[in-house]
Amino acid sequence: MSLALNLPEALTDKAFHYCPGCTHGIVHRLVAEVIDELGIRENTVGIASVGCSVLAYNYFNLDVVQAAHGRAPAVATGVKRVLPEQVVFTYQGDGDLASIGTAEIVHAAARGEKITVIFVNNSCYGMTGGQLAPTTLLGQKTTTSPLGRRENIDGYPLNIIEMLATLRAPAFLARTSVHKPSMVVRAKKVIRKAFETQINNEGFAMVEILSTCPVNWGLTPIQALKWLEEKMIPIYPLGEFKLPGRS
Numbered sequence: 134m135s136l137a138l139n140l141p142e143a144l145t146d147k148a149f150h151y152c153p154g155c156t157h158g159i160v161h162r163l164v165a166e167v168i169d170e171l172g173i174r175e176n177t178v179g180i181a182s183v184g185c186s187v188l189a190y191n192y193f194n195l196d197v198v199q200a201a202h203g204r205a206p207a208v209a210t211g212v213k214r215v216l217p218e219q220v221v222f223t224y225q226g227d228g229d230l231a232s233i234g235t236a237e238i239v240h241a242a243a244r245g246e247k248i249t250v251i252f253v254n255n256s257c258y259g260m261t262g263g264q265l266a267p268t269t270l271l272g273q274k275t276t277t278s279p280l281g282r283r284e285n286i287d288g289y290p291l292n293i294i295e296m297l298a299t300l301r302a303p304a305f306l307a308r309t310s311v312h313k314p315s316m317v318v319r320a321k322k323v324i325r326k327a328f329e330t331q332i333n334n335e336g337f338a339m340v341e342i343l344s345t346c347p348v349n350w351g352l353t354p355i356q357a358l359k360w361l362e363e364k365m366i367p368i369y370p371l372g373e374f375k376l377p378g379r380s
């Protein structure tokens with residue numbers, strides 16, 4: 134039998150621990166493929182966050198630093214400033230980045246740190262049991278909003294990319310998704326741009342990737358992909374919100 138697809142060199146051969154239908158694995162693979170294609174594996178440093186992807190250091194076959202919850206942009210800032218020749222990226226969930234680490238990401242973006250941020254938005258705190266996160270949709274049921282998110286009690290979802298797009302410094306800001314094969318192909322291009330922005334010394338780059346959490350959403354993997362497309366994309370529109378050279 135011939136081998137149809139090789140494992141990217143930037144991934145180890147450890148099996149992912151992610152739940153069936155979770156898209157963290159797809160995003161890991163896309164990041165690894167981009168790193169391989171850019172030929173930067175040996176001078177790339179990843180910053181793992183706290184959340185389901187806390188074990189990312191087991192999967193990426195490169196140097197990875199583990200940051201405290203929400204603090205990945207600060208750790209990335211330190212690594213990049215000390216080792217400017219390294220390509221530095223953070224890999225963060227929405228609870229990590231949009232809740233506990235809100236200030237970190239805003240200030241790293243405002244300072245225009247030359248790092249790449251991979252932001253995986255699955256609209257809940259996945260690892261700790263599916264609680265309401267800043268990105269939870271209005272009406273979405275979670276363990277801490279069993280009646281659905283209500284704006285008068287829980288406020289409105291945070292559109293982080295649009296918020297950061299109001300800042301002058303960020304060079305590349307985009308939102309993409311991995312809910313169907315054509316989108317996976319597109320997501321890879323966007324992730325590549327986010328790395329190229331750093332390699333070209335153009336400034337802060339961040340890509341938000343809409344992702345599924347079937348177990349905590351109480352849906353099958355197939356239903357979750359449909360839910361993402363029908364419910365999340367209208368609230369979190371896909372596209373490029375800032376491009377290098379255009380403030």
Ligand SMILES: Cc1ncc(C[n+]2csc(CCOP(=O)(O)OP(=O)(O)O)c2C)c(N)n1
Binds near residue numbers: 183186229255260261
């Ligand atoms: C300062 C701090 N607060 C809270 C926690 C508990 N905690 C660990 S993982 C997690 C949820 C992370 O969710 P998210 O960032 O959305 O990533 P996901 O698990 O969905 O991939 C929380 C709240 C912690 N470890 N540290």
